[in-house]
């Protein structure tokens with residue numbers, strides 16, 4: 369049946385450039401239409417939000433095309449790699465919501481295979497053992513503007529190369545004394561092609577192969593082979609590997625093995641954030657943060673502890689898309705994704721961060737009322753709960769002003785406001801600390817006719833405040849977070865100086881004496897709430913049975929952006 373010409377054309381959703389490449393490959397029948405990707409972290413640090421972009425892309429493509437995605441540890445450098453990183457990476461990828469089924473792979477599992485392939489290249493006259501030191505090798509390599517020089521060992525015979533390479537493996541030579549190099553072209557305009565090192569001698573134990581090896585493969589040699597062994601169809605990496613692609617291709621062509629397609633995309637950078645694993649490691653080692661999972665860190669474990677959901681990270685990765693040019697994403701984009709998700713799922717509660725005592729003078733001394741409060745206006749199925757109301761309450765200190773400016777509509781002397789789900793109250797008197805002049809208590813009256821927060825005579829108030837009942841309140845600690853850095857690009861090389869100088873001294877504010885409604889008394893670590901008017905919070909594992917600790921995940925609005933605008937006079 370043909371479509372009538374007037375029928376509206378359904379627009380296909382736009383495809384990113386990686387999907388376009390895969391679409392074309394499948395159309396051409398490449399790899400029998402198979403799609404198999406991998407996420408290949410090196411276990412030398414914890415995963416961060418940049419890795420999440422790569423994880424969502426690789427695992428996402430596998431889902432979209434009915435293909436597969438491997439989780440593979442690119443563990444070829446024993447010096448920086450540790451078992452604790454392997455464990456955390458597995459936990460984080462799983463937490464993000466992805467499944468590699470039985471395909472948990474390790475580059476180190478292929479060390480034997482890589483060695484055999486290297487022997488193959490020696491036999492083909494395409495690799496040689498070189499005795500130049502690291503400094504000499506660098507010197508011989510030349511520069512971007514001048515060609516390199518051939519190593520004096522470049523024309524060693526196959527037999528001698530085989531013998532020396534075997535003895536390198538057998539541990540006969542000290543670290544750094546020899547390398548195995550590919551014989552390509554010392555005059556290539558691409559420096560990566562100037563006889564790159566394939567193996568180095570390193571007498572170091574490996575977290576998986578232990579003392580079995582004292583030669584270790586270099587990244588470019590190892591990576592393509594790992595992809596090939598796993599029959600990866602599309603090997604997706606970040607843009608800085610673009611000029612490594614000719615080498616990736618050269619190795620696989622020289623061996624004549626299965627040849628995946630390398631595709632490069634732009635890495636994620638975020639404002640007010642450093643994303644380099646080396647810098648994140650320094651933050652941890654120099655104790656500039658509390659650890660890899662400090663809620664201010666851009667690591668997945670830090671974001672998790674802060675209360676960020678995997679759903680919001682996936683939504684963020686979707687929103688920013690995949691492109692071929694580098695750009696820095698505003699961290700507010702991530703925070704907005706977090707707000708949108710938590711708005712749907714976080715139950716509302718009342719908590720007072722900076723308590724100010726309020727006595728309702730005309731409310732009976734020992735009376736307690738259980739008032740109905742809505743758990744989530746976005747989700748009627750979340751139902752309601754009871755919140756106790758009594759004569760003495762706490763409200764937020766900043767919700768009262770003795771001399772209110774024109775646009776301040778909250779509580780002031782003689783003024784009436786609504787207490788959420790409760791009553792209208794009017795401030796009658798202010799009690800101050802005699803020595804400091806600080807306001808320590810308010811004396812108020814309530815109107816019994818306004819129960820539930822509505823006035824029968826249609827009287828209007830301009831503000832609704834959250835509150836907790838003093839004798840029912842639970843004591844909690846609240847930790848508020850700000851950007852970890854004060855500069856949008858903390859490690860910009862333009863201004864010079866050390867990136868640590870841009871650390872924000874006010875990135876963490878601890879409020880040890882907050883008050884919350886009794887429903888929070890047994891809240892378990894990892895549980896998320898919206899504190900009405902104050903933001904989204906998540907219970908921290910530092911909580912004890914005496915005192916719950918809450919991390920603020922994100923405020924309700926982007927107050928940083930507003931403050932910046934205000935400062936700029938906009």
Ligand code: ATP
Pocket residue numbers: 407408409410411412417418419421422604605606634635636637643645
């Ligand atoms: P290293 O300097 O240690 O190589 P790395 O950040 O590249 O650091 P890997 O563990 O090698 O860390 O990264 C695993 C995968 O995650 C790689 O495919 C890499 O391209 C990708 N990746 C790393 N950082 C980002 C980022 N900021 N944005 C997108 N992808 C990233």
Ligand code: MG
Pocket residue numbers: 410
């Ligand atoms: Mg890397």
